[in-house]
Amino acid sequence: MRTPLPDYLAEVLDTCRDDESGTLADYIPELADADPSTLALTVCTIDGILYTVGDGDAEVTIQSISKPFAYALALADHGLDAVLEKVGVEPSGEAFNEISLESDTGRPLNPMINAGAITVHSLLDDERVRTGFAAFAGRALTVDERVMNSEIETADRNRAIAYMLRNHGIIDVDPPEAVAGYTRQCSYLVTVADLAAMVTTLANAGVQPHTGERVVPRWVARQALSVMTTCGMYDAAGDWFTTVGIPAKSGVSGGLVGAVPGKGGAAVLSPRLDAHGNSVRGIKVFERLSRDMGMHLLDSPPPARPLAHTTAMVDGDGDGNQDTAVFELQGAVDFPGVERLLRDLAEQPPSNSTLVLDLGHVSEVRDVGRRMLLEGVRRLSLDGHHIILIDPDDLLEGPEGPIEVGDGGDAEVVRAR
Amino acid sequence: MRTPLPDYLAEVLDTCRDDESGTLADYIPELADADPSTLALTVCTIDGILYTVGDGDAEVTIQSISKPFAYALALADHGLDAVLEKVGVEPSGEAFNEISLESDTGRPLNPMINAGAITVHSLLDDERVRTGFAAFAGRALTVDERVMNSEIETADRNRAIAYMLRNHGIIDVDPPEAVAGYTRQCSYLVTVADLAAMVTTLANAGVQPHTGERVVPRWVARQALSVMTTCGMYDAAGDWFTTVGIPAKSGVSGGLVGAVPGKGGAAVLSPRLDAHGNSVRGIKVFERLSRDMGMHLLDSPPPARPLAHTTAMVDGDGDGNQDTAVFELQGAVDFPGVERLLRDLAEQPPSNSTLVLDLGHVSEVRDVGRRMLLEGVRRLSLDGHHIILIDPDDLLEGPEGPIEVGDGGDAEVVRAR
C-alpha cells in the first residue's frame, strides 16, 4: 500500500495549475526573471514528515516570509515587552510597503510590514538570523548574494522607512546597514519543503518537527502565529482568515506558508502575485486544503467523542459490599468534559466509599481539565470518599511536576489497572 | 460535592473587581447613569449549561455586541456573496465610529464598524432581528425604548454614515430609518447570561446550546466568528488576539463576549471602558480565563494522546494460523493520526490476510481523518487484504451517509466487537 496523501496533494496542485492570472514581482530583474510556471506544495506533519509535490527542487529567496521567523527570534532573545516597545501587533489595513507608524510614537504597527520587519531585524544580527533560520528549516540555508545586492540597490523605500524609524528613536543603528541586514535576511534561498518545515516549527510550539530541536519557546511560537493571523496577508488578512482560517505569511517571490497549531504546516510556491502581493495559486491551494481538511481554526470540531465514563460497582475490598465505584474515563480530559463529569457527580453524588477513576483510555489531557479534575477529586475526598486514580500514562502529571490534589484532599495514584 | 467551576469563576471576578480604571460611555445620559461597579460573568458550556457569577440580574442594552448576530442573520438570509457585495471583511485599523469605507466602492470595510453594521441592518427588518436575537439568546428579549430614543436623538454621526452609504449605493433605504432600525437593534436588553448564550450559539456552529434550535447554518457561524477574530475589538484587535486569542465582541455598555468553537462561550459585563471602547475589567477577566483554560486558538494542544494502535495477532478463522491482525485504535482519527498510521502500514505492510480495525476506543473522528482512513482501507483491500472495521459508534459514517470505501475497495463493517 502507498500512503494516499501524495496522490491527494498532486491532485490539489493539478486543479490549481491552470490559473495563470497574476503577475511576477518585477522591481528587481532577478524576481522578474523567475519561472512563472513554478508550482510546488509541501505538507509537513507535526512529527516532521514532509510530503512534497510539484517543483520541489525550485529555490527562491524567502523574502517577507522571513518576517515571522525573525520576529520569533527577536521575541526569544529579548522578551515580549522589549519587542512590543518597538513594534506593535495591530493590523494596519495598508499595503506591505506603507510606512504605517503609530502617529504618536512612531512605532511600526506590526512586524509583518516592512517598517516592523526592519525594526525586528535591528534587534538581531546576521549570524543570529543565519543560525536561527537554519534551526527553523532543519538545515543550513545560503544567501542569494545576487538577489540581495540587487535588492539593496533598489531599497530606497526601505531606507526611507529606516531613517524614519531612527528619527522616531525606534531603531538606533545605521539605517542603510539595517536595511542591508534586513535585505540579507530576505535573501535566504529556500525550497518549498524548507518553508513548510519552518512554519511547522511554529505549529509545533517552537520545536523543529524533524530535528526535535526547540528553536523558540512555546509562547514565542504562539505570539508569532497570532500576529500572522491578523497581519500575515497584508490588506487581505480578513479575506484570508474567513476563507482559509489559519495563520499564514506570503512573500513576494511567490511563497505562502500556513500553520495549523499542533497539527502541521504547509507551504506553496508559485510566483504570480495578486494585487495584494500574495501568490494567486498559493491562495487557491490553501483554500482547497482548508476546505478538504477542515483546517479553519473556527470550524467547530465535528461531534467529538466527549469525555465519557462507564461505571462499574465492584466489591473492591472483598467485604461482600459493592462499596467501590469504578469510573472508566474515555475521550478528552478538557474543560467541557470535566465540567460535565463533575456536574454529574454533583447532581448524583455516589454513595460508594471508594471511587476509582481510570484514565487508561482518555485520549488527551488539557491543563484546565487536569486541574478541574483534581479539584473535583479534592472535594470528593473532603466529602469522605477514598479516591484511587489509575493513570498508567502519567497524564495527570502537570508541567509543574507530580500530582497535587490540593488543600485537605487526598488521592491514591496507581499506574497499573 | 459542589462542582468547583462557580468557585473558580467567582475567584476570577474577585481578582479583577478592584480595577476601577476606565470611564463610562457618556454620549447619552442613560449610559452615563449606569452603575460603574456592575460586574458579572457567565460561562456557557457547549451543551448549554450557564455558570453565572456576580451581578447576573443586571440588564444592559446590547449595543455593538448585536453586530455579529445581525451579521449572522443577514448571511443566513441572503447568502455570503450578497452580503460581501455590501460589506467587506477587512480590519480597518480605525475606531468604531470612523466611516471607513473603501475609497473606490464605498463598501464599509467590515460589519463590526458602524458603517458596516448599519448596512447589515438594512438587509434585515425589525421583526427578523427580534426573532433572530430571541433564537440566539434562547428567550425573548425586549427593547429599552428610553435608551433607544435617546440614542436616536443623538445619532447624527450614524445618520451621516447612512447618508454616505446611500450616496455610494450601498444601502437604498431611507438613511434616518436605517439608523433608527439599527439603534433599535442595539437597544435590546440583555443579561450577561443572555450574551453568553448568544455567543455560545456561534461557538456551537449555529445551534443554540440550550434549546437545540439551529439558529444559523454552520458556515454562517464560522464566518461571523472569523470576522469577530479580526475586527471584533476595533483597533485593539491585534492586542486582544495575541493575549486572549479567541473571537470576541465588545459593546459600549460594557459587555464583552468571546467564543471557543466547539467548546463554549463566555460573557462579561462591566461598564467602564478603556480608550478603545472595550470593557476594562472584561478584558482582564478574559485574559485570566484564556490563560487558565488554554483558550487561545493558537495554543498548540499539549502532548495529546495521538492516534495509537495496539496490534494483536489472532487466529480469526480458527484454522490455527494467526492470519488476522487486530488494530485497536485509540485517540483522534484526524489528519496527523491517520497520516502516521497509513505511513506505518505503507512502510511495514502487514502479512496477515485479514486486518481488523477496531474503532471502539477512538475519541474523535475528523472528516479528513475518516476519508484518509477509508482511502487507506481501499488501498489495503486492493492489496488483497480482507478488511473488517469495528465501528460500534458509527464514527466512520460521514455527513453524506454510510461508509463508502471507494473504487475497487471493499470492507466489512461490524458494530460490535
Next chain:
Amino acid sequence: MRTPLPDYLAEVLDTCRDDESGTLADYIPELADADPSTLALTVCTIDGILYTVGDGDAEVTIQSISKPFAYALALADHGLDAVLEKVGVEPSGEAFNEISLESDTGRPLNPMINAGAITVHSLLDDERVRTGFAAFAGRALTVDERVMNSEIETADRNRAIAYMLRNHGIIDVDPPEAVAGYTRQCSYLVTVADLAAMVTTLANAGVQPHTGERVVPRWVARQALSVMTTCGMYDAAGDWFTTVGIPAKSGVSGGLVGAVPGKGGAAVLSPRLDAHGNSVRGIKVFERLSRDMGMHLLDSPPPARPLAHTTAMVDGDGDGNQDTAVFELQGAVDFPGVERLLRDLAEQPPSNSTLVLDLGHVSEVRDVGRRMLLEGVRRLSLDGHHIILIDPDDLLEGPEGPIEVGDGGDAEVVRAR
C-alpha cells in the same frame, strides 16, 4: 470709433472655443443635459460697465460660485469671529466634496468646500440669500426649482456632511433642511453678466459697481476674496494662483469668476469641466486675460512714475529773497514715494523758511502715504519751517476727517494753487 474691448474679448473667446476637452457634470440629469458648446465671457469694470461676448443669454444655476457670496453675507451679518468659530480659512488640499473637517473640533476647513458652505448657509436664511444675491447681481434672481429638486434628491453626500456637522456641534439646524436651503442657494439662475457683476462687487470693496449699493462692508469683501485666493479652485488652487494669480471661484455648471481688487471682475461660462471640477475653457480664458492684462496680483507693477517732485525757489513774500521752496509732487503718495521724499528731505534739509508742497498733480493717495507725509510735515514744522500744503482735490483729507498735522506741528492748507 468703437471701443476696442469687445473685439479683444471676442478674439480671446475665439482662441479658446476649439478646446472641447473636459466633461459635463452628470450627477443630475439637468446638468448632464447642458449645452456643452455654451461659451460666454463678461468683463465688468469697477464702475459697473459690462462687456459681454458669446452666449450672454445663457442661464445656468450658480452652484458653488454662490459660496463666496453667501460667506460674505454671513460675515456681514455675524462678524468675523462668529463665522471663524464655525468655519476655518485653510486650504484643504482635497476635492470639493470631501468632508475635510478639523480632526479635533469638527470645524470645516474653509467655506469653499461643501462642509463649510453648508455651515455658512446655516447662518443665513433663504430670504437673506435671495435679497443678498440680488444686491450682488444688481437685479433679482430666480431659483431653478427643477434643478433644485433634482439636486436635493441626490444630495445624500451633503446630507451626510450636514449630519456630521451637527454631530460636531457646528450646526444646530435640521441637517436635511440645511442641505435643502444650501441647494436652493446653489440653484439661483445667473447669466455670465450676473456672475461678473457679483464678483466685481467684491472687487469693488463691497459696493455693487452699477447700482452703487454697499452690499457688504469693505473688510468682508477682502475676507471673501482672501479665501477665494487660497481655496477657491479646490485642489488646483496653487496651479491657478501661479498662472492666473487672482481670487476666483468655479462652479460645477461651468461658471468661473475672478476679481482684480479695485480694477474689475470677469466671469466665464463653459460647462465642460476638468478633473478638478473647474471649467476647462474658463481657465483658458482667464489665463489669456491675466497674461494680456497683467492681472496677476504678484506681477510687480511695471516701472511706474514714482512720486517725484520738481523744486522751484521763489521769493514768496516779495522780500527779494528766494526764501520759499515749492515742491510740486507727481505720482502716488504711497509708502515708497513718501519714504523716498522724506529721505531726501532728511538728507538734504532745505534752508528755505517756507516750504510749499503742491499736491495738484499727484495721482493717488494711500493712507500710509498720507500719514507719513503729515508726520514729515510735522517734523519740518518743528524744525522751524513754515509749511503750505496745496491740496485742490482734498486728497490729504483722511477717512477720519480734516487734516491733522499732529503734536506740535503746524501747516497751512490751501486748495488753490
Next chain:
Amino acid sequence: MRTPLPDYLAEVLDTCRDDESGTLADYIPELADADPSTLALTVCTIDGILYTVGDGDAEVTIQSISKPFAYALALADHGLDAVLEKVGVEPSGEAFNEISLESDTGRPLNPMINAGAITVHSLLDDERVRTGFAAFAGRALTVDERVMNSEIETADRNRAIAYMLRNHGIIDVDPPEAVAGYTRQCSYLVTVADLAAMVTTLANAGVQPHTGERVVPRWVARQALSVMTTCGMYDAAGDWFTTVGIPAKSGVSGGLVGAVPGKGGAAVLSPRLDAHGNSVRGIKVFERLSRDMGMHLLDSPPPARPLAHTTAMVDGDGDGNQDTAVFELQGAVDFPGVERLLRDLAEQPPSNSTLVLDLGHVSEVRDVGRRMLLEGVRRLSLDGHHIILIDPDDLLEGPEGPIEVGDGGDAEVVRAR
C-alpha cells in the same frame, strides 16, 4: 528733520515685544540655545534702503526661509516646466515635515515643504546656492558649520524623505548627500537686514534693490512669490493670507519675511515659535504693518485719482478754427482708465480734425493700458482724425520697442509739449 519711519518701526516692535508666548525650536542644541528675547525688524524699500530696528546685529541660520530663494534659482536655471515636473505648487494642508508626496507620482506637493525643498536643492549645487544667495542678499553669506553639522546629524527624517524621493524617481542623487546639501543651504547665517534684502529682491521682480543686479528673471520672482502666497506659512497659510495678505515665508530659527510686489519687503527675527512653527512676534509685527500700511494684496486701493483728462479746444494750425482738441491725461494709463477714456470717446466722438493726447502728467503706464490706448488711437486715426501723442517720458514705448499704432492707423509722436 529725521525721517519718521524708524520711529514708527521702533514703536511697532515695542508693542509686540511683551509677547513671550511660543517656544524655541529644540531639535538641535544650537537652536534651543538661541536668545529668546531677540527681536529685530527690517523694512527694505524697493530702491534698496534698509530701515532696521531692534537687534539688527543678531545672526541666525536662514533655515526654511532659504526655500523660496533656492526655488527661484532652480526655476531660473532649469525653466518652469522642468521644475514643475519635479515639484508641484499645491498647498498640502500639512505640517512642514510631512512627506506630502502626490500619491501617484511621488512628486512633492510644493517647494515649501521639506520634500519639495530637498528636491529643489537637488537641481542646484552648493556653489550655485552660495553665489545665488549672495546675489539675493547683496553680500556674501557664510555657513554656520556648527549648526549645519548638528542638523545633519539629526536629519534622519529628511534622509527618509530623500530616500522616498529617490524611490519615486524624483531625485537621482545620493539621498544623504542631497540632505547634507540642503542642510548647508539652510545653514547660511543672515541678519534681519539680509532677509529683508533677499525678499525685496523678489518684490522687485528679481532685481536686487541695492546692487541693482538682476538675480532672477521677472517671471521667476512672480512664481516664487505665488508659491509663498499659498504655501509659505505651512498649515497656517489661510490664516496668514486673510489677516496679513502678502507672500511670506517663515523659518524655524524665528525669521519671517514678507514681500509687497513693486513696493518693498520686510523681515522680522524673533525665535519663539507657535504651534505651526511660525514666529509668534513675527506674525504680530506683520499684522500690525499690514494693517497700518494697507499691505494686504486684496485691499482694494483707496479712491485713486483715475485716468482723467482735461480737454482744450485750440486753433492748432492758426486757421482761425478750433479744429484741435487737446486731451491732457492724468493718472494711470491702465485698463480701467483707458477703458473709460475710450468709452467716452466712443460715446461722444470728437468733431475736431486733430486730436492731441498729452501724456506729460500720467503717473503710470500698464502694458494693457498702453496697448488699449494705441488701439484706440488706431481707430480714431481710421476715423479720419490726425493724432498727435505728446510723450515726453517715452511712457508709451513698450517692452518690444518704439510705438506701433497698428494696421492702418497713424499717429505723430512728439516728446516736447
